Amino acid sequence: LQTLTFDSAQEGSIEIAREIADLIRDKAEKGEKAVLGLATGSSPLKVYDELIRMHKEDGLSFKNVVTFNLDEYYPMQPESVHSYVRFMKENLFDHIDIDMKNVHIPDGTLDIKDIYAFCAEYEQKIKAAGGLDIQILGIGRTGHIGFNEPGSTETSRTRLVTLDALTRKDAAAGFGGLDNVPRRAITMGVGIIMKARRIVMMAWGSGKAQIVGRMTEGEISDKVPATFLQKHENVTVFLDEPASQELT
Ligand code: F6R
Numbered sequence: 001l002q003t004l005t006f007d008s009a010q011e012g013s014i015e016i017a018r019e020i021a022d023l024i025r026d027k028a029e030k031g032e033k034a035v036l037g038l039a040t041g042s043s044p045l046k047v048y049d050e051l052i053r054m055h056k057e058d059g060l061s062f063k064n065v066v067t068f069n070l071d072e073y074y075p076m077q078p079e080s081v082h083s084y085v086r087f088m089k090e091n092l093f094d095h096i097d098i099d100m101k102n103v104h105i106p107d108g109t110l111d112i113k114d115i116y117a118f119c120a121e122y123e124q125k126i127k128a129a130g131g132l133d134i135q136i137l138g139i140g141r142t143g144h145i146g147f148n149e150p151g152s153t154e155t156s157r158t159r160l161v162t163l164d165a166l167t168r169k170d171a172a173a174g175f176g177g178l179d180n181v182p183r184r185a186i187t188m189g190v191g192i193i194m195k196a197r198r199i200v201m202m203a204w205g206s207g208k209a210q211i212v213g214r215m216t217e218g219e220i221s222d223k224v225p226a227t228f229l230q231k232h233e234n235v236t237v238f239l240d241e242p243a244s245q246e247l248t
Contacts, residue, residue: 003247024065065098123192133197137202142167150223163181201215204243215230
């Protein structure tokens with residue numbers, strides 16, 4: 001696990017956006033598609049801002065980009081202000097030239113009986129696209145990646161999960177109260193995240209310091225699913241100073 005500490009989230013985010021842009025351009029030169037695993041939440045917002053800026057000012061095109069988002073609340077309607085579909089449109093897709101046919105986000109509107117098949121197909125689509133070239137991750141204070149909460153194993157599949165109480169508490173403000181936060185979500189499993197050829201994890205702010213310390217230096221265990229990243233050979237953790245303060 002490589003960790004890099006930046007003076008600000010802004011500087012770290014620009015570095016991540018550069019890496020993504022380089023990947024997209026390299027792939028485009030070879031006539032190939034770049035396959036990106038994307039995250040929602042506050043952590044990647046500045047990365048998406050920078051990618052939008054690169055599209056508008058530097059001519060970076062997303063025509064050859066395929067994306068798979070990590071997760072979506074369940075149940076969730078795509079038009080809801082709380083949906084990750086809406087989040088991705090407002091914070092990235094509406095501002096770039098991506099073909100929406102190449103965008104994949106877990107479907108929060110499914111009938112419960114159809115979720116298992118949907119999840120298997122989601123992983124199949126990632127494989128058919130050639131696998132994830134890069135996976136962008138944030139970390140929850142429970143140590144979740146995607147919505148793989150404590151107890152999620154290293155080989156866990158894409159599936160319907162129950163959100164941890166702390167995760168729901170952290171989401172409560174955005175939902176106007178804990179009671180409005182969904183209890184479940186559909187998430188890419190740890191197994192498929194670990195198959196990404198490159199993983200970029202980011203954590204900003206002192207609220208993440210403790211879990212970042214456990215992720216990078218703690219015992220590898222399903223008690224903190226992010227610790228499985230210690231076993232991946234191509235992960236970089238991007239931090240600002242406050243998020244890095246528990247590192248030895
Ligand atoms: C979001 C996701 C989550 C978040 C994590 C951190 O798609 O999969 O794992 O990355 O909960 O959230 P923020 O960035 O809001 O602190």
